[in-house]
Amino acid sequence: MTAIAPLTDSTIRGSIGVRPLTCTIGAELHGVDLADAAHDDTLFAELHTLLLEYKVLFVRDQDISRADHVTLARRFGELEDHPVAGSDPDHPGLVRIYKDLDSPPEHYENAYHCDATWRANPPMGCVLRCVETPLVGGDTIWVNMVEAYRRLPEHVQTRIQGLRARHSIEASFGAAMSEDKRHELAQRFPDAEHPVVRTHPETGEQILFVNSFTTHLVNYHTPENVRFGADYAPGAAELLHYLMRQATIPEYQVRWRWTKNSFAIWDNRSTQHYAVQDYWPAVRKMERAGIIGDRSF
Secondary structure, eight states, rough: OOOOOOOOEEEETTTTEEEOSSSSSSSSEHHHOHHHHTTHHHHHHHHHHHHHHSSEEEEEOOOOOOOHHHHHHHHHSOOOEEEEEEEEEEEEEEEEEEEEETSSSOOOOOOOOOOTTSSSSSSSSSEEEEEOOOOOOOOOOEEEHHHHHHOOOHHHHHHTTTEEEESSTTTGGGGGHHHHHHHHHHSSSEHHHHHHHHEEEOOOOEEEOOOEEEEESOOSSSSTSSSSHHHTTTHHHHHHHHHHHGGGGGGGGOOOOOOOOTTEEEEETTTEEOOOOOOOOOOOEEEEEEEEOOOOO
16 A cells, blocks of 8 residues: 655645545545535546545535435445434435434444444445534544555464454344344344455455454364464454454544534445544434445455
8 A cells, every 4th residue: 555645735636625634544625515526427436536545535514415415425335224223214324323311321333343344245335424513522533454454464464364254243232232132133134254354346455354343253263273272262362352453553543523514434345433432421413324335355
């Protein structure tokens, strides 16, 4: 990967002003109306190209309709509902992530994760809008998992090639449910299996593809890896935890402070994110359109 050069002022890419936010991930866009991008083929193509390069794009002061929000997301692909979080009744696929004093106490967002890897086909990406945010707090962090893989020691890269891992909704969202509801959720969404190193379907980049939904490595227990039981338990778990911790390295991250009607558009295949829950009892309301993805290879 070529490092993103930090700039003090926006440069013009096509018709869009682009200001990189860190050396490895993220750019803030200027001079673009997302409602226009939802309907203009040329403008959307520019947006798509920038997304592949910077992996997460940020735009402020976008007072657009929910219909245009959904239309923009659908330019990338069809939308998906969430089995636990509720959707806007007039716009299926526009998931409401509303945190207030009446919100349930479960915490799902404040862990480094790639959305819905418990699906056989995890989302391609998301278009997220801030509806209401605290005066201070409630930031979101994104992580470049291409860079996280690229900078692994070579012997670790070699060790994890060909490994596969299990991802579970039952062990995450289901953990706070009653036993019956948890089992029903697991029947609807059986654990998914993905490669530990995924290839990006558009760029060909190699991606470290484990996160907080990942429970264990499924094909580690082989004669090449395991001499004694301790090599597998806890050996395999220690390797997985080491890989998951790569997302916490600041050099791979960008942190975004939300304002009302600001948007983030991210590539869910090559990033992870962490929603910082430091703002209680303040209110934070977000609306997310998640785009159906393809099978990971």
